[in-house]
Amino acid sequence: MLGVLLVLTFVAVxxxxxxxxxxTFSNVxxxxxxxxTDSYGIxxxxxxxxxYVDSAGVQHAMILAGTKLxxxxxxxxxxxxxADGIAFYAINSANAxxxxxxxxxxxxxxxxxxxxxxxxxxxxxKSNGTEATGINDKGWVTGxxxxxxxxxxxxxxxxxxxxxxxxxxxxxxxxYGIxxxxDMTVFALTPPAITKPxxxxxxxxxxxxxxxxxxxxxxxxxxxxxxx
Numbered sequence: 001m002l003g004v005l006l007v008l009t010f011v012a013v014x015x016x017x018x019x020x021x022x023x024t025f026s027n028v029x030x031x032x033x034x035x036x037t038d039s040y041g042i043x044x045x046x047x048x049x050x051x052y053v054d055s056a057g058v059q060h061a062m063i064l065a066g067t068k069l070x071x072x073x074x075x076x077x078x079x080x081x082x083a084d085g086i087a088f089y090a091i092n093s094a095n096a097x098x099x100x101x102x103x104x105x106x107x108x109x110x111x112x113x114x115x116x117x118x119x120x121x122x123x124x125x126k127s128n129g130t131e132a133t134g135i136n137d138k139g140w141v142t143g144x145x146x147x148x149x150x151x152x153x154x155x156x157x158x159x160x161x162x163x164x165x166x167x168x169x170x171x172x173x174x175x176y177g178i179x180x181x182x183d184m185t186v187f188a189l190t191p192p193a194i195t196k197p198x199x200x201x202x203x204x205x206x207x208x209x210x211x212x213x214x215x216x217x218x219x220x221x222x223x224x225x226x227x228x
Contacts, residue, residue, distance in 0.1 A: 041090035051087035059085035077101035098132040134177035142175040
């Protein structure tokens with residue numbers, strides 16, 4: 001009986017030392033007439049990156065700073081609504097946002113960085129499509145691409161240099177985000193149960209400058225929410 005009491009006391013002390021996290025939810029809406037708003041990324045100033053659908057059913061990329069909406073379109077993108085429509089997925093402290101869309105001429109996914117009102121292409125060399133989904137304050141960009149055999153790989157772009165990333169033992173790697181230390185969040189599929197996702201974090205190894213040889217640490221997959 002004493003052992004049980006000691007355990008309960010220890011647990012109680014442990015709970016007291018680590019209070020539960022609390023969250024405040026705020027509704028995000030691009031403007032009064034938007035029929036859908038998707039918020040995907042946020043920077044340290046609270047500026048949100050994502051997309052919205054207007055009253056005519058057309059999707060636009062968005063940067064939302066408080067109530068100030070910057071609606072963004074790219075003339076090379078197909079006009080679509082949904083998963084293939086133009087959208088921003090991350091934004092850094094300099095308000096540089098990354099995203100992707102379907103190119104209206106090639107039909108391939110194309111990535112880009114949007115900063116200062118201008119687009120800069122992010123397309124892995126000789127790929128069959130690129131999606132840019134992460135950016136840090138150094139301007140390093142992450143995402144995924146399809147190779148010439150339409151196999152999916154992750155990548156990181158530092159300056160003009162692209163590096164391919166594959167999670168060891170997994171397939172369909174997607175490097176979704178990156179912080180200022182160069183740590184990257186990675187999504188991949190684990191065979192043979194391809195439908196079972198694997199969530200990891202890639203950290204650049206001190207012994208190697210290439211993220212392909214990065215050490216992988218398992219991380220829980222965070223829950224995601226979609227604002228109306």
